[in-house]
Structure formats: structure tokens, C-alpha cells
Amino acid sequence: MAKLFQEFKLKNLHLKNRIVMAPMCMYSAGADALLTPWHYAHYLARATGGAGAILLEATAVSPEGRITEADLGLYADEQIPRFRKLTAAIREQGAAVGIQLAHAGRKSRTRGKIIAPSPLAFPTLKTPEAMSETEIERIVDAFGEAAKKAHLSGFDFLEIHAAHGYLINQFLSPLTNQRQDEYGKDRTLFLRRILEAVRKNWPEEKALWVRVSAEEFHPEGLRPEALGRILKNLPIDLVDVSSGGVTGERVDAHPGYQIPFSEKIREISGLPTAAGGLITEARQAEAVLEEEKADLIYFGRELLRNPHFPLYAAKELGVEVPWPKQYIRAKI
Ligand SMILES: Cc1cc2nc3c(=O)[nH]c(=O)nc-3n(C[C@H](O)[C@H](O)[C@H](O)COP(=O)(O)O)c2cc1C
Incomplete structure (x- = not known):
């Protein structure tokens, strides 16, 4: 069977x-950084469309950690019930569901003061x-x-957002961390302390992912080799590999x-x-x-264009996958 459809x-x-x-x-949160009907429609459509995992958008761990005032947050107990409802509905469609926890640091456009390592x-x-x-x-x-x-x-897995020039990336990168204290001498310390705090509250048997900008597209920025060595020693289960976003550089992006x-x-860290x-x-x-260049493939914009992309992909690769029973009469 095609690897894309293997468990x-x-x-x-x-x-x-x-x-x-x-x-x-989605920049579509309601008052108090809460999920809105938009999020239910958006995420459930991709779950019924056949994706194996639905990873929710960057969700702030504190109010000033939001990128905009319309970001989701997970810093108040009142925010939990709506997430519970969404995770249960996604799982019912046969997809696993995770959430990306984030702090925007210097890239926050919220009102009031914003914070960063330097x-x-x-x-x-x-x-x-x-x-x-x-x-x-406080942030740890x-x-x-x-x-x-x-x-x-009720999330099945958790992703810590350490990419795209947001707060954790700001600590990791020599381009944005000019501190003289222990957090500057060891730029990985902030991330390590966060992972330690997360691991205490996130069951050991549940997967913990970290998203990194493996390439900062700057002569003095981080490169995949250095990051691979850093990641090798962290208490994480999978690396979600992205790039850029630290300095506003232009990137020659192509498929x-x-x-x-x-x-x-993958080679240096030994992690999936x-x-x-x-x-x-x-x-x-x-x-x-x-x-064997990756274990999972993430799709962003293609899934925005076509929530049923996985069903089409299965057809293209000659794999039989179940369709939602409500849509059987439309099966390709
Ligand atoms: C509308 C939009 C919002 C995004 N928001 C996030 C985000 O919250 N967290 C994140 O790590 N990446 C974010 N990204 C980056 C995507 O996760 C993905 O890495 C990027 O779009 C490249 O994949 P693609 O070419 O399949 O879209 C966003 C991208 C888009 C298009």
C-alpha cells in the first residue's frame, strides 16, 4: 500500500x-480568545475529508502571547469546554487531533507591551x-x-511552536537573543525549561511534537545541522520541520x-x-x-483549497479508503 496511507x-x-x-x-477567535463556529466548520471539514491528524492553529498560552487580538488562547479554564467539544467531534470523524501552543513574543500585534528575550x-x-x-x-x-x-x-497530541520567529525561536536564534544571562549563554535553556514544565502536565504516553524553523535564511542564523543536534537531546517525540520567519527575510520557496x-x-536527531x-x-x-526524508507530510494551503484532498490522494495512489457514509453516493 502507498506509504501515505499506511498507519x-x-x-x-x-x-x-x-x-x-x-x-x-484563522484569526477568527471570539471575545476571550474563544473558539467560534468558524473553527468547528473549518476543522471538521478537514477531518471528514480524511486527514489522519488535525493540528489546530497557533494558540496562545497568555494574552500578550497572541499574534493578534483574534487569536485563540488556552490560558483560562473557561476556554476548555469549547475545545473539548471540538476534539470529540474531530475524533468521531476518525482523525487524531492536536494543538499548537505558542507565544508570539516580539511578533505580537496585540495592544499593550510586548516581550522578547532582547x-x-x-x-x-x-x-x-x-x-x-x-x-x-511566568511564561514557562x-x-x-x-x-x-x-x-x-481531550487533545491526542501537543505541538510546541518553536518556529517562525515567535518567542521560543527568538530565544533559540542568535539573531534575536543577545542576553548576557544564562538564557543567552545557553539559547536552548528557555525551550528546555518549557518542555520540562509541559512534560509534568502532559501524560508521558501522549506524543509531544516541536515545530522548528530549521533554516533561518541568514548567514548568522540557525541551520538544520545545529538544530538537529539540539533536538536530539530534548524530551520530545517528533519534529515538525518548517523554516524562516525570524528576520522577515525573503525566501525562494518552491515545491x-x-x-x-x-x-x-531526521538523520541527526534520530527523531521522526x-x-x-x-x-x-x-x-x-x-x-x-x-x-525516508520524513515520516508524516503536512498540508496547509492545499487543504484550505480542498478539504477532501486526502480522498482524492487515496484514489490517485490506488488506495481504498472509507468515505463518510453521508457522501458515499459521491465517491470518485
Ligand atoms: C493561513 C495560514 C496560517 C498559518 N498559521 C500558522 C500557524 O498558526 N502556525 C504555524 O506553525 N504555521 C502556520 N502557517 C504555516 C503552515 O503551517 C505551513 O507550514 C505553510 O503554509 C507551508 O505549507 P503549505 O505550502 O502546505 O501551505 C500558516 C499558513 C497559512 C497559509
């Missing part, structure tokens, strides 16, 4: 195929305040608390351009990876898996 197991995470819906901000502004945005030790503790705790809430919300980063990280970026066809995805 994938990671701890007690069980995917029916290797297709992951990439995390994508007081360096992202082009066109406000200058952030350098985080005090107390603030670092916020990730831990959000992990607890994610478990209570599959991030796959070599995944290959490198999810890879993607401008992958729009079943055969492209299948080739990446066949060549």
Missing part, C-alpha cells in the same frame, strides 16, 4: 494515514521589552498550565524546498519528522515518504 503510531497516538493538516491561524524589534512592529527572570518563569509556567488544559480538552531540512534533522511546504500532490508526498 503511523507514536506512543499512544494512532494515525490512520500520514496526512497532517498543518497548523494555520529589546530588538521585528521590522514594522513595536519594540519589545526584554524579559526579566520573573517574566521568563504558562506553557505548563496550557499543556494541562490541552490534556483536559519541496523544506524537505532537505527534514531529511537532515513531519515535513511539508508547497506540497500539493499525492505523488510528491509519497516520494518524500518512500525516500
Whole structure:
């Protein structure tokens, strides 16, 4: 059977195929950073469309960690019930469901002060305040608390957003972390402390993913080799490989351009990876898996265009997959 439609197991995470819906901000949260009817329609459509895993968009662990005032949050108990309802509905459609926990740091466009490891502004945005030790503790705790809430919300897996120039990436990158303290001497310390706090509140048997920008497209920025070595020693189960977003650089993106980063990280860290970026066809995805350059493939914009992409992909690769019974009469 085509690899794209083979099962994938990671701890007690069980995917029916290797297709992951990439995390994508919808900027559609209601008051108090709550899920709205838009989110139910959006995520359930991709679950009925046959994706193996639905990964919810960047969801802030604290109010100032939102990218915009319309981002989702998971920092108050009142936010849990709506997530519970959504996770149950997604699972009922046969997909596993995860959430990406994030803090925007200097890339936040919210009102009020914004924070970062160093007081360096992202082009066109406000200058952030350098985080005090107390603030670092607060955010580490916020990730831990959000992990607890994610478990209570019924998520099957958790992803920590350490990519795209957001707060954790700002600590990891030499381009944005100019601190003189221990968080500057060891740029991985902030992420390691967050993972420690998350692991205390996220059951050991549940999978923990980290998304990284494996390539910062800057001569002094991080590269896949360095990141692979960092990731090798972290208490995580899978690396979701992306790139860019740290300095506002222009990137020559083309189909599959991030796959070599995944290959490198997979080889150096020894961890399974999810890879993607401008992958729009079943055969492209299948080739990446066949060549063992990644274990899972994420699809972003293609799934926005076509929620039923997995059903078409199965047909193209000659695999028989069940259709939702309500749609059987439309089966291709
Ligand atoms: C509308 C939109 C919102 C996105 N929001 C997020 C996000 O919340 N977190 C994240 O890590 N990446 C985000 N991304 C990046 C996607 O997860 C994905 O990596 C990127 O779109 C490349 O994959 P694609 O070519 O299949 O779309 C977003 C992309 C789009 C198009």
C-alpha cells in the first residue's frame, strides 16, 4: 500500500494515514480568545475529508502571547469546554487531533507591551521589552498550565511552536537573543525549561511534537545541522520541520524546498519528522515518504483549497479508503 496511507503510531497516538493538516491561524477567535463556529466548520471539514491528524492553529498560552487580538488562547479554564467539544467531534470523524501552543513574543500585534528575550524589534512592529527572570518563569509556567488544559480538552497530541520567529525561536536564534544571562549563554535553556514544565502536565504516553524553523535564511542564523543536534537531546517525540520567519527575510520557496531540512534533522536527531511546504500532490508526498526524508507530510494551503484532498490522494495512489457514509453516493 502507498506509504501515505499506511498507519503511523507514536506512543499512544494512532494515525490512520500520514496526512497532517498543518497548523494555520484563522484569526477568527471570539471575545476571550474563544473558539467560534468558524473553527468547528473549518476543522471538521478537514477531518471528514480524511486527514489522519488535525493540528489546530497557533494558540496562545497568555494574552500578550497572541499574534493578534483574534487569536485563540488556552490560558483560562473557561476556554476548555469549547475545545473539548471540538476534539470529540474531530475524533468521531476518525482523525487524531492536536494543538499548537505558542507565544508570539516580539511578533505580537496585540495592544499593550510586548516581550522578547532582547529589546530588538521585528521590522514594522513595536519594540519589545526584554524579559526579566520573573517574566521568563511566568511564561514557562504558562506553557505548563496550557499543556494541562490541552490534556483536559481531550487533545491526542501537543505541538510546541518553536518556529517562525515567535518567542521560543527568538530565544533559540542568535539573531534575536543577545542576553548576557544564562538564557543567552545557553539559547536552548528557555525551550528546555518549557518542555520540562509541559512534560509534568502532559501524560508521558501522549506524543509531544516541536515545530522548528530549521533554516533561518541568514548567514548568522540557525541551520538544520545545529538544530538537529539540539533536538536530539530534548524530551520530545517528533519534529515538525518548517523554516524562516525570524528576520522577515525573503525566501525562494518552491515545491519541496523544506524537505532537505527534514531529511537532515531526521538523520541527526534520530527523531521522526513531519515535513511539508508547497506540497500539493499525492505523488510528491509519497516520494518524500518512500525516500525516508520524513515520516508524516503536512498540508496547509492545499487543504484550505480542498478539504477532501486526502480522498482524492487515496484514489490517485490506488488506495481504498472509507468515505463518510453521508457522501458515499459521491465517491470518485
Ligand atoms: C493561513 C495560514 C496560517 C498559518 N498559521 C500558522 C500557524 O498558526 N502556525 C504555524 O506553525 N504555521 C502556520 N502557517 C504555516 C503552515 O503551517 C505551513 O507550514 C505553510 O503554509 C507551508 O505549507 P503549505 O505550502 O502546505 O501551505 C500558516 C499558513 C497559512 C497559509
